[in-house]
Amino acid sequence: MVMLIALNKPMNMLSQFTSEGGWPALDTLGLPKKIYAAGRLDRDSEGLLLLTDDGGLQARISSPKYKSPKVYFALVEGVPDGDALNRLRAGVTLKDGKTAPCEAETVDTPDWIWDRDPPVRVRKTITDTWVRLTLTEGKNRQVRRMCAAVGYPVIRLIRYSIGPHTLETLAPGAWRHVG
Template sequence: MPKKTYRYILFYKPYGVLSQFSKDTPSQKTLQDYISVPDVYPVGRLDCDSEGLLLLTNHGQLQHRLCHPSFGHPRTYLVQVERIPDTTALSNLEQGVLIKNYRTKPAKVKLLSQEPLLPPRIPPIRFRKNVPTAWLEMTLNEGKNRQVRRMTASVGFPTLRLVRIQIADLNLGDLQVGEWRDLIASEVKLLQKFAF
């Protein structure tokens, strides 16, 4: 029996795309509209209204280990929030906040001094002339459903835009929105250290 060839794919998921291949409605964009590789599946999810790095593979054991809560690995996001968080809000996010009877694990949170260089979102976020926005860089070691959005909302600064830029040692690099590429051998090795 031939040895199975594993594929590991990085994809820059656009806003408004579901992290699945099946279509619920003909007009809804899914991974099927961008990736024509058979039998690969996303490792974790990015919500429809989130953008950025998505990892896909046909390596079931690695997928399971990376998704299982007991094998935490860092995920880094750029987060545009409504208004400018104060030191108390930032400290609360770092220490962990209570969301629906669950306290989030400690996170790394940094208020960015300037807007990051990102491609424009289509459609753009709603703009309110009298409400300033700020950008945070947040690194979490867990991935609960809509966690970043719930965390920033819980400290009073709702998320307007969310872009995942890194998973463990993998980052967006030169990928453009809607593009994907296979991991190179050295990246696969880095990834496997988190899973085996």
């Protein structure tokens, strides 16, 4: 039987099972043996990471050719205007090419957001705004680079869902079987 696990990867944890550079890895979370991450999240990003023991499923989840939608919540510096959101929606030209069109909208702070450790630096003179983005591709640090390209740097990034799988009520570092 295929194992599929949803994990809420904490901030400053690597998406691999071996610690590196002093950063903790997935091996510290008590996960089952012989599973592998389907895709990855950067060390400084948080949220949903799917893990499986099935190589074919791993490829289907992580490969852009399957266009599995991934929903991210990005806390950005400033308040994105309509032009910036439209540029995100149309696709942004980055050094490695133009991104695919995506969904992008500003949203109120989601009620499921947990406190981050370490906390996000608060500045009195800069307003922060949550942006919800739905992508079907996964270039390296794509959300961060897209938002920066339209003038709104990301200061916190959480992946909420991959396809039908969501964080739901998972606390950072918690995991559950989903398949």
